[in-house]
Amino acid sequence: MGFPEALSEISKRVGKSKVLTDPEDVYAYSLDASTEYRRAPGAVVRASSDEDVRVVLEVADRERVPVVPRGSGTSLTGASVPISPDSIVLDLTPMRRIQVNVDDGYVMAEAGATVLEVDRACREHGFFFPPDPASSRVATVGGALAENAGGLRGAKFGVMKNWVLAMEVYLPGGRRLRIGEPVYKWRWGPDLLSLFIGSEGTLGVITRAWLKIYPLPEKVVRIMGTFDRLEDAGRAISQIRRRGHVPMMLELLDRETIEIVNEVLGYDVELAEAMVVADVDGPREAVWRMAREVEEVMRESGGRTRASDDPEEMQQLYQARQGAYAAVTRAYPGVLLEDITVPLSKLMVALRELENLRREYGMRMPVFGHAGDGNLHPTICFDPKDEDQLRKAREMFIRIGRLAIELGGAISGEHGIGLAKKELFLEEIKAIRGEGYLEVVREIKRMLDPNGIMNPGKLWF
Amino acid sequence: MRGTAVPEIVRFAAENTTQTGDILGLGTEQRVRWAKGLLPRGPVNGTVFYSGEMYPVMGYAEGAFRMLKRLEGFMDVNSLARVGPLMRKLGIYRVGARALWGGLNEKYQRALRDAVYVLRKLGVEMGYLFEDEPPSGVALHTYGLLREFKEHAEWVSRRLEELGVRRIITLDPIVATAFRLYYPEFVKDWRVEALHFVEIVAREMARQGVRLRLSRRVRVTYHDPCYLARTLGVVDEVRFILGRIEGVELVEPPRHGVNTGCSGDGGLELTQPPLARKVSYERIEELSGTGAERVLTSCPACIMMLRTGFDSMNLGLGVDDLASLVAEAMRNGVEREVETDAGEERREKLFFKRYRVLPRSPEPKSLELDDLAEMLLWETDKCKKCGFCNVECPTYRALDRLESRSARGRMTLINSLVRGDPVRPRAVLDRLYSCVLCGQCSQSCPVGLHVQELIVYGRAYAIYSGRAGVGPGA
Ligand SMILES: Cc1cc2nc3c(=O)[nH]c(=O)nc-3n(C[C@H](O)[C@H](O)[C@H](O)COP(=O)(O)OP(=O)(O)OC[C@H]3O[C@@H](n4cnc5c(N)ncnc54)[C@H](O)[C@@H]3O)c2cc1C
Ligand code: SF4
Ligand code: SF4
Numbered sequence: 001m002g003f004p005e006a007l008s009e010i011s012k013r014v015g016k017s018k019v020l021t022d023p024e025d026v027y028a029y030s031l032d033a034s035t036e037y038r039r040a041p042g043a044v045v046r047a048s049s050d051e052d053v054r055v056v057l058e059v060a061d062r063e064r065v066p067v068v069p070r071g072s073g074t075s076l077t078g079a080s081v082p083i084s085p086d087s088i089v090l091d092l093t094p095m096r097r098i099q100v101n102v103d104d105g106y107v108m109a110e111a112g113a114t115v116l117e118v119d120r121a122c123r124e125h126g127f128f129f130p131p132d133p134a135s136s137r138v139a140t141v142g143g144a145l146a147e148n149a150g151g152l153r154g155a156k157f158g159v160m161k162n163w164v165l166a167m168e169v170y171l172p173g174g175r176r177l178r179i180g181e182p183v184y185k186w187r188w189g190p191d192l193l194s195l196f197i198g199s200e201g202t203l204g205v206i207t208r209a210w211l212k213i214y215p216l217p218e219k220v221v222r223i224m225g226t227f228d229r230l231e232d233a234g235r236a237i238s239q240i241r242r243r244g245h246v247p248m249m250l251e252l253l254d255r256e257t258i259e260i261v262n263e264v265l266g267y268d269v270e271l272a273e274a275m276v277v278a279d280v281d282g283p284r285e286a287v288w289r290m291a292r293e294v295e296e297v298m299r300e301s302g303g304r305t306r307a308s309d310d311p312e313e314m315q316q317l318y319q320a321r322q323g324a325y326a327a328v329t330r331a332y333p334g335v336l337l338e339d340i341t342v343p344l345s346k347l348m349v350a351l352r353e354l355e356n357l358r359r360e361y362g363m364r365m366p367v368f369g370h371a372g373d374g375n376l377h378p379t380i381c382f383d384p385k386d387e388d389q390l391r392k393a394r395e396m397f398i399r400i401g402r403l404a405i406e407l408g409g410a411i412s413g414e415h416g417i418g419l420a421k422k423e424l425f426l427e428e429i430k431a432i433r434g435e436g437y438l439e440v441v442r443e444i445k446r447m448l449d450p451n452g453i454m455n456p457g458k459l460w461f
Numbered sequence: 462m463r464g465t466a467v468p469e470i471v472r473f474a475a476e477n478t479t480q481t482g483d484i485l486g487l488g489t490e491q492r493v494r495w496a497k498g499l500l501p502r503g504p505v506n507g508t509v510f511y512s513g514e515m516y517p518v519m520g521y522a523e524g525a526f527r528m529l530k531r532l533e534g535f536m537d538v539n540s541l542a543r544v545g546p547l548m549r550k551l552g553i554y555r556v557g558a559r560a561l562w563g564g565l566n567e568k569y570q571r572a573l574r575d576a577v578y579v580l581r582k583l584g585v586e587m588g589y590l591f592e593d594e595p596p597s598g599v600a601l602h603t604y605g606l607l608r609e610f611k612e613h614a615e616w617v618s619r620r621l622e623e624l625g626v627r628r629i630i631t632l633d634p635i636v637a638t639a640f641r642l643y644y645p646e647f648v649k650d651w652r653v654e655a656l657h658f659v660e661i662v663a664r665e666m667a668r669q670g671v672r673l674r675l676s677r678r679v680r681v682t683y684h685d686p687c688y689l690a691r692t693l694g695v696v697d698e699v700r701f702i703l704g705r706i707e708g709v710e711l712v713e714p715p716r717h718g719v720n721t722g723c724s725g726d727g728g729l730e731l732t733q734p735p736l737a738r739k740v741s742y743e744r745i746e747e748l749s750g751t752g753a754e755r756v757l758t759s760c761p762a763c764i765m766m767l768r769t770g771f772d773s774m775n776l777g778l779g780v781d782d783l784a785s786l787v788a789e790a791m792r793n794g795v796e797r798e799v800e801t802d803a804g805e806e807r808r809e810k811l812f813f814k815r816y817r818v819l820p821r822s823p824e825p826k827s828l829e830l831d832d833l834a835e836m837l838l839w840e841t842d843k844c845k846k847c848g849f850c851n852v853e854c855p856t857y858r859a860l861d862r863l864e865s866r867s868a869r870g871r872m873t874l875i876n877s878l879v880r881g882d883p884v885r886p887r888a889v890l891d892r893l894y895s896c897v898l899c900g901q902c903s904q905s906c907p908v909g910l911h912v913q914e915l916i917v918y919g920r921a922y923a924i925y926s927g928r929a930g931v932g933p934g935a
Contacts (some may be wrong), residue, residue, distance in 0.1 A: 024891070027874060028874055030877070031873060073848065133847070325847075330909045
């Protein structure tokens with residue numbers, strides 16, 4: 001049997017209407033938000049139940065047909081694009097039930113529910129779901145887990161990994177694996193949850209997860225600091241954390257970002273070498289005291305500050321950060337969004353080196369990001385029709401990754417590896433972890449997916 | 462249009478629009494009878510009331526739409542489109558339609574008469590062109606027959622000039638959009654001003670300090686038509702008008718104003734009625750969830766979708782054109798405030814905010830295939846696949862998040878078609894025709910792509926490339 005036969009068996013067992021093979025349907029799944037990689041699968045199966053997932057993995061494994069799990073396809077690395085035409089894209093978006101269990105402090109979400117839908121469901125009960133990738137209105141729970149996504153609130157709340165209690169995963173061959181329990185304390189054996197989180201669909205298909213929820217903050221104060229020197233902003237960020245403050249959001253924007261936002265979106269944001277935006281949350285009685293302390297730290301580092309708890313003004317203080325992606329993508333048809341993490345103590349060095357790189361290549365590269373957890377998004381802008389700029393952009397992309405490795409950081413903070421960062425990833429592993437690490441993960445992969453059908457070509461596989 | 466990728470029903474509607482002047486081809490007599498004795502013939506001070514090609518026959522469309530639902534599985538809309546001309550040949554088309562759905566149509570024609578009544582009460586001077594009224598041809602634009610639209614629009618422009626028309630007042634926001642936004646793009650020196658009914662009514666009510674009173678109390682909700690609110694940016698006028706009628710309590714649905722939700726029309730009701738119905742359900746639930754006793758709106762196609770939707774879900778909610786409620790109140794008399802301090806506020810209200818939430822339209826150099834291709838490739842290559850446009854896309858939502866019938870998916874498919882990927886123009890066109898042109902996508906695209914209009918241009922490319930035999934499977 002081959003691909004067509006496998007497909008016809010799947011079609012028979014899950015129902016014809018769930019299997020798409022018309023070119024005009026499958027081409028719609030040929031890209032993700034990297035926009036760099038393009039390949040249409042041979043078929044798309046729209047899973048609406050666990051059983052659909054099980055059938056696909058059973059037949060595909062038997063017939064050696066590659067399977068690419070897919071949420072909303074907002075991966076920025078090509079992770080959700082197949083590398084061979086005889087692949088099945090397994091679309092999880094029809095599976096999106098959500099159940100909030102306030103008594104036990106969790107929300108159960110199926111893989112296809114969006115992160116924002118989960119958050120909204122929690123808010124109806126006075127709780128919220130803290131991880132908030134900027135793509136949360138689109139990105140699915142399955143995709144966010146498979147990418148270990150982070151977000152703006154990462155400075156305080158971390159990434160997806162920190163919020164998972166349990167998961168259900170299907171393995172090649174169709175075996176079901178229930179990992180963890182929806183209770184806050186639970187232990188036996190090694191923690192397999194972490195094995196699947198961040199695995200980019202290369203080990204199995206996540207069908208549902210039980211996620212921790214958190215009470216809505218009583219009050220939030222937003223502080224904006226503007227700085228005449230980038231280093232001052234970097235110092236302010238590490239000082240805020242050193243002094244024991246853990247703002248819910250701690251974002252950084254450089255001058256070029258503010259310029260582009262003003263230019264493209266017509267805003268009138270004060271031009272400065274750098275801007276830091278912090279959200280401090282806490283009890284009503286204490287939150288302003290905490291906010292004043294954070295303001296004080298910013299001032300000590302040479303910043304000018306404004307703070308507010310008025311929703312409209314808060315929105316205004318956040319305007320430039322919020323508009324960054326829109327402004328950059330409007331101004332430049334070609335954009336490479338980097339995603340490095342450095343130790344907080346190296347933030348200033350990283351910013352300086354990025355500035356040097358920008359000068360050396362003479363390219364526009366606004367830098368913004370979740371600086372509170374050392375995660376920066378230098379965004380290389382170029383004209384894709386200009387060969388020279390394209391070459392420069394690719395070179396810069398690699399050099400930024402290497403910079404992160406040199407500083408003891410990581411080449412990806414949250415967007416993952418996919419196809420875009422495979423080479424850099426191997427460099428990082430060799431430099432920091434040694435070949436032994438690779439051997440172990442490859443053995444695990446062989447054990448779980450002996451026929452190599454799960455999202456081939458991604459990560460280290 | 463024959464031998465092309467264009468489905469039968471679109472051909473039927475397009476040919477009727479340009480030849481007979483209404484989408485169903487029922488003929489001039491049907492189209493103008495509502496106005497007999499109401500309005501003087503020809504423009505008055507350059508102004509005409511313009512009924513357009515939908516309003517006067519919308520009841521027949523509603524009848525056909527209801528019938529198709531009952532015939533689902535036996536007959537689709539394209540076979541129905543084949544029956545029309547056949548019946549016309551047999552001479553039973555108009556008579557048959559009148560016998561079946563003449564009653565339904567009365568309601569739509571009454572809205573036109575109510576609108577005229579309101580405008581005249583406010584002292585607006587205008588005439589009507591009767592059988593001389595040239596159809597706007599907006600359906601040609603909707604369905605991507607852009608070369609035909611351009612040719613038609615140029616003729617309409619000349620015709621209106623000959624007739625001495627300088628200003629158009631209409632109850633149909635799709636027609637108003639065509640004259641206000643599309644004509645200037647397609648016709649050189651287009652100078653006719655086009656206003657929607659609510660714009661002029663709000664302005665006059667404010668200027669004259671008009672207050673009205675219903676002889677009953679009624680809780681209403683208002684469905685903002687996409688074309689009026691999102692595309693033309695007309696939102697505050699409606700609230701102003703309703704706020705001036707004693708006895709009316711307005712409850713807004715969660716999505717309103719420029720963030721309104723689609724009720725399933727935008728051309729989809731004609732090309733793919735079952736999907737149109739599916740799309741309408743979400744909005745129907747939302748509107749009925751407001752607890753209102755009646756739903757008001759300002760678009761013939763929205764009225765049809767909502768009426769049939771409420772009926773099929775047995776919700777017993779009535780739908781009226783806003784014009785009818787205003788007319789009902791006016792029949793109780795028109796009270797005009799004497800000049801007081803309120804005069805200041807009133808003058809301010811003369812100028813209502815025009816919301817701008819949509820990005821700039823794409824501008825191909827011409828409608829030649831190469832120029833269309835160049836523009837479409839340039840624009841769709843800019844798409845970052847972030848999927849923000851999908852979140853509120855009504856067809857994506859109605860179809861369980863199916864990518865190929867979503868905003869982002871349509872951008873990908875247009876790109877694939879133009880690049881020469883092995884996709885077929887006719888099948889791509891089918892995906893593009895499943896879009897309701899609501900503009901939610903254009904409103905939410907961070908890159909600033911006018912997705913909705915790119916879809917219209919994509920339709921044109923699929924049609925003309927299919928006709929030229931370009932691309933596989935043409
Ligand atoms: C505008 C924009 C902003 C972004 N901002 C952020 C941000 O702030 N933080 C951040 O971390 N990321 C961000 N991203 C990246 C991306 O949105 C996230 O990685 C997101 O979690 C991907 O979710 P998705 O549903 O789109 O997954 P997809 O792109 O569909 O898939 C991503 C990967 O997960 C795998 N996968 C998907 N579903 C499953 C499943 N059920 N089981 C197993 N594997 C699965 C796929 O095979 C693929 O390898 C952003 C992207 C965009 C376009
Ligand atoms: S593609 Fe855009 S215009 Fe079409 S239905 Fe979806 S949101 Fe509306
Ligand atoms: S919102 Fe704009 S950029 Fe994002 S996928 Fe839609 S069209 Fe593309």
